[in-house]
Amino acid sequence: MKQKLTHAVRNLMRRHQRALTTLVLALRNLTRNRQRSLTTLLAMVVGVNAILIFGGYSHDITNEMQTDFVQRSGHLQIQRKGYFLYGSGNSAAYGIAGYEKLIAALKNDPVLKPMVVVATPTLQLGGIAGNFGAGVSRTVMVQGMVAQDQVQLRKWNDYGFPIAPRPLPLDGADPQAIVIGEGVARVLQLCAELKVPMCDAQPKAADPAANDAPPDLAALSALEGPAVHNEATRIEVLATNVHGAPNVGSFTVVKAEQQGVKELDDVYVAMHLPGAQRLVYGREAPQVTAVIVQLRHTDQIAPARARIEQLLAKDFKDAKLDILDFETLNPYYGQTNRMFSALFGFVFVLIGAIVIFVVSNTMSMTIYERTVEIGTLRAIGQRRRGIEALFIIEGAVLGMIGSALGVVIALVISSAVNVSGLNWIPPSRVDPIPLTVRVWGEWGMMVLTFVGLTVVAALSAWLPAKGAAKQPIVDALRHV
Amino acid sequence: METKPAVVIENLNKTYQLDNVQVPGLVDVSIQIASNCFTVLSGPSGSGKTTLLNMIGCIDRPDSGRLLVAGQDVSQLSDDALSDFRARHIGFIFQTFNLLPVLSAYENVEYPLVMAGIPAESRRARVEQLLNAVGLMAKANHRPGQLSGGQRQRVAIARALALSPALVLADEPTANLDSQTGSMIIHLMRRIQRKYKVSFVFSSHDPKVINAADGVFNICDGRITGFERINRNISA
Amino acid sequence: MFRKFALIACSLGLAAMAHAAADPKALLVASDAIRNPTKSFVLTATLIEYRAGKQTDTNTLAIYSKPDPAGGQYRTLVRFVAPARETGKLMLKNGNDLWFYDPSNQASIRISPEQRLLGQASNGDVATINLARDYRAQLTGEEDVTDGDRQTRHAHKLALVATTPEGVNYRRIDLWLDTRDARPVKAKFYSDSDRLLKTAYYRRYRNELGVERPTETVIIDGLDPSWVTVMRFDAYAWRDIPETWLQRDYLSRFHPE
Numbered sequence A: 001m002k003q004k005l006t007h008a009v010r011n012l013m014r015r016h017q018r019a020l021t022t023l024v025l026a027l028r029n030l031t032r033n034r035q036r037s038l039t040t041l042l043a044m045v046v047g048v049n050a051i052l053i054f055g056g057y058s059h060d061i062t063n064e065m066q067t068d069f070v071q072r073s074g075h076l077q078i079q080r081k082g083y084f085l086y087g088s089g090n091s092a093a094y095g096i097a098g099y100e101k102l103i104a105a106l107k108n109d110p111v112l113k114p115m116v117v118v119a120t121p122t123l124q125l126g127g128i129a130g131n132f133g134a135g136v137s138r139t140v141m142v143q144g145m146v147a148q149d150q151v152q153l154r155k156w157n158d159y160g161f162p163i164a165p166r167p168l169p170l171d172g173a174d175p176q177a178i179v180i181g182e183g184v185a186r187v188l189q190l191c192a193e194l195k196v197p198m199c200d201a202q203p204k205a206a207d208p209a210a211n212d213a214p215p216d217l218a219a220l221s222a223l224e225g226p227a228v229h230n231e232a233t234r235i236e237v238l239a240t241n242v243h244g245a246p247n248v249g250s251f252t253v254v255k256a257e258q259q260g261v262k263e264l265d266d267v268y269v270a271m272h273l274p275g276a277q278r279l280v281y282g283r284e285a286p287q288v289t290a291v292i293v294q295l296r297h298t299d300q301i302a303p304a305r306a307r308i309e310q311l312l313a314k315d316f317k318d319a320k321l322d323i324l325d326f327e328t329l330n331p332y333y334g335q336t337n338r339m340f341s342a343l344f345g346f347v348f349v350l351i352g353a354i355v356i357f358v359v360s361n362t363m364s365m366t367i368y369e370r371t372v373e374i375g376t377l378r379a380i381g382q383r384r385r386g387i388e389a390l391f392i393i394e395g396a397v398l399g400m401i402g403s404a405l406g407v408v409i410a411l412v413i414s415s416a417v418n419v420s421g422l423n424w425i426p427p428s429r430v431d432p433i434p435l436t437v438r439v440w441g442e443w444g445m446m447v448l449t450f451v452g453l454t455v456v457a458a459l460s461a462w463l464p465a466k467g468a469a470k471q472p473i474v475d476a477l478r479h480v
Numbered sequence B: 001m002e003t004k005p006a007v008v009i010e011n012l013n014k015t016y017q018l019d020n021v022q023v024p025g026l027v028d029v030s031i032q033i034a035s036n037c038f039t040v041l042s043g044p045s046g047s048g049k050t051t052l053l054n055m056i057g058c059i060d061r062p063d064s065g066r067l068l069v070a071g072q073d074v075s076q077l078s079d080d081a082l083s084d085f086r087a088r089h090i091g092f093i094f095q096t097f098n099l100l101p102v103l104s105a106y107e108n109v110e111y112p113l114v115m116a117g118i119p120a121e122s123r124r125a126r127v128e129q130l131l132n133a134v135g136l137m138a139k140a141n142h143r144p145g146q147l148s149g150g151q152r153q154r155v156a157i158a159r160a161l162a163l164s165p166a167l168v169l170a171d172e173p174t175a176n177l178d179s180q181t182g183s184m185i186i187h188l189m190r191r192i193q194r195k196y197k198v199s200f201v202f203s204s205h206d207p208k209v210i211n212a213a214d215g216v217f218n219i220c221d222g223r224i225t226g227f228e229r230i231n232r233n234i235s236a
Numbered sequence C: 001m002f003r004k005f006a007l008i009a010c011s012l013g014l015a016a017m018a019h020a021a022a023d024p025k026a027l028l029v030a031s032d033a034i035r036n037p038t039k040s041f042v043l044t045a046t047l048i049e050y051r052a053g054k055q056t057d058t059n060t061l062a063i064y065s066k067p068d069p070a071g072g073q074y075r076t077l078v079r080f081v082a083p084a085r086e087t088g089k090l091m092l093k094n095g096n097d098l099w100f101y102d103p104s105n106q107a108s109i110r111i112s113p114e115q116r117l118l119g120q121a122s123n124g125d126v127a128t129i130n131l132a133r134d135y136r137a138q139l140t141g142e143e144d145v146t147d148g149d150r151q152t153r154h155a156h157k158l159a160l161v162a163t164t165p166e167g168v169n170y171r172r173i174d175l176w177l178d179t180r181d182a183r184p185v186k187a188k189f190y191s192d193s194d195r196l197l198k199t200a201y202y203r204r205y206r207n208e209l210g211v212e213r214p215t216e217t218v219i220i221d222g223l224d225p226s227w228v229t230v231m232r233f234d235a236y237a238w239r240d241i242p243e244t245w246l247q248r249d250y251l252s253r254f255h256p257e
Helices: A002-030 A034-073 A083-089 A099-108 A147-153 A182-187 A215-223 A273-281 A298-315 A331-369 A371-379 A384-420 A443-470 A473-478 B049-056 B079-089 B105-115 B120-133 B149-160 B179-196 B207-212 C002-021 C024-035 C124-128 C248-253
Strands: A076-080 A116-131 A136-145 A177-181 A234-240 A246-257 A268-272 A290-295 A321-325 B007-018 B021-033 B038-042 B064-069 B090-093 B167-171 B199-203 B215-220 B223-229 C041-051 C054-066 C075-082 C090-094 C097-102 C107-111 C135-146 C152-162 C172-178 C184-190 C196-208 C211-221 C227-238
Touching (some): A002 A384, A002 B105, A034 A443, A076 A083, A076 A298, A083 A321, A099 A116, A099 A290, A177 A182, A177 A234, A182 A246, A215 C211, A268 A273, A290 A298, A298 A321, A331 A371, A331 A443, A371 A384, A371 A473, A384 A443, A384 B079, B007 B049, B021 B223, B038 B179, B079 B090, B105 B120, B105 B149, B120 B149, B179 B199, C024 C135, C024 C184, C097 C248, C124 C196, C135 C172
Parallel strands (some): A136 A268, A177 A246, B167 B199
Antiparallel strands (some): A076 A290, A076 A321, A116 A290, A177 A268, A234 A246, B007 B064, C041 C054, C054 C075, C075 C090, C135 C152, C196 C211
């Protein structure tokens, strides 16, 4: 038994001795023409860096975007079936009754408890905001929210970006406070009071040729007193209630906040949830249009969703509720992700093509220079496959060293960028944030690049190696 | 000399394509080369001696005819089988030495042994024996770039003998050496041939090589024109 | 003796009449009848809009109205007559459904409640609303009130509260009816949150279709009192309005005679 083992080990070593020798040969041959090897390595290092730094950058962008979305709209939202697709014109018809019970169930469930950070209700409705003293109004999208919960939502930063949570002006403000987008503030002519930039108050000039109102009407009008407009920042919000009747509320704007995306900024109004509920439901039982759930980590979406589905099927069967994840709610995220994946794939293919050219060129040259050597090896008994293997391994070793060096240098460069303190403003954000490139931690990407380019380098050597092995021995030996 | 011949050739023909012109390389060659002898193929350049040597060395195939090397009919062997046959039974010595420049003298001699899968212990014994036989043990760790022409050829000789081949073939082994070194190499090869009882087949027009031979085949224009016995192999 | 008895009887009768006239429900019904004809009718409406003291818009409409036999809200087909760019456009109001039809591109679209928050669509029911069925009336007293011609009138003040939240646009209405003849003088319309949405003055009383009716309504917006709309109604006529006219699918084929 012991003999069999030593025999087996010896056989293994014997077989591997050949491989080891080929490896040693490959390594030593690479040092023969230092300049050529270094140039090839440099090309590979640059290529690997291009892939990894672009990949790290795009990962950071999507992670930043994800962080933004998760801060604003959580990981999952529970809504009435159909609200997402059809509810934007008629949010009152898709209200969730008894939402307090639902939120309590979510918070107390033993499976969800360790995963859920925030579970908060929101009410969204379309309405008209008006500064009627100035005679201007605008259709707006009103978000009713629980300020304390929203502050908690904004703290989420699972990817460790060097950012501070955005302050919520509604937090701690009185119940009639609202926050509007800068676009809304401009239309409502509240620029001066809210310190909105890029704004020259353009009051609608009355047509001078128009007739004056008859004096009796003017007098009747005057009987009503001035427009409801005592403070500079007080505005009215008109909305239709759940029965279709008009309802109006009076609110004080505490801040005009840029929303990043112009289309959103032009219609954004945020208020405390009770105020929004009074507009839509009046004295009836208040409802909400969504329950936002934020988890600790994004990869918990699947188990959390499964558990919530269980809960809904058990206790809330009649409520006809749906669960949507943040990707469904923000198609922009998936689109951006896909765009970056496509770009990454394109960059990878491009770099791969360059590596093919560079390595196969290097290998062709080295093979040409070693024609006599190849003939000699064949003469002393090396098989064709052995010659091929020799050069493929040389290509692979070149690829491995180049890729490894590239990965190390990419880590150095990304670290340098991350501590450099450079800033930039990503699209759909308003404030500059530190520029980061995420390479450390992206193990999958690094391994894929390393293995991928090594394989590409080995394959690039394959064709020239085949050519080398095929040539007639006498021609090779005769080569000058 | 009554042992089986090292090489048996019958009606060997080979023609070359040279820019659409057929050039005869070997024409109807039939010879037998005795084993355990120092045999030389002699003739002017272009006579076909190198071609014939290549046939014997199984690094080129004839167009027609029969070829037995060390008793093996090599005409039907596949490329891989031929490679293995060469590794096991034929050693090569080249005019330009053809050592692997990235390997030391020791490693160059060891290379055929590694290729054949010989275990480490046996390899070491063999390499040391061969290097001592050619007197270069002291330079075992030197790379070919650090050796003189004569030293390189000696390493080549050691390498050629690594797997105890039946045949050692050399094409103009002294052509790149000065006359003194060349003589030394010839004497070394002669000694080794006698000691290891290997069949040496050379192609050369160097008179010193011819004088050291046991037998000489004369070739001209692709035909064997004659055979001369020069020395008797004492130990045959 | 007999004369004294007759006087007492007459005064008692008058007192009884006055008491009967003070029943808020009866007053409400009476005021509805003054404003709205009881059978299908047609009239021409001229709308003049004023903003911040200047006239901004004028529209002439032909309005075909058919009352709901159950006493609910009228169903109305409105045809734009002037200005020229609006001619031929139609609006169909059926309960809480409002449809708009444009003959130039043959498109009919439903106007949602959100889209009716501003503009003339929000003024629609103030003039034609039928109060008795959907509101519960309470008499809160008598007071002097300025009417649409800035004259003082003595009026019953009725506080109306919607009996059902479905289908009514104003939860609460303050209505002033002249004590002499239950003519509506003024009304204030309030939202669910108790905010004043519209103030209306009913004036220019003329005899139309057998009753003295307010042929002009002045509507002042509650949120922006500088926005005033004057609706003047002329050319009242009884008219049989075929059911097909009040169907949305018929809009594209409608042809006034």
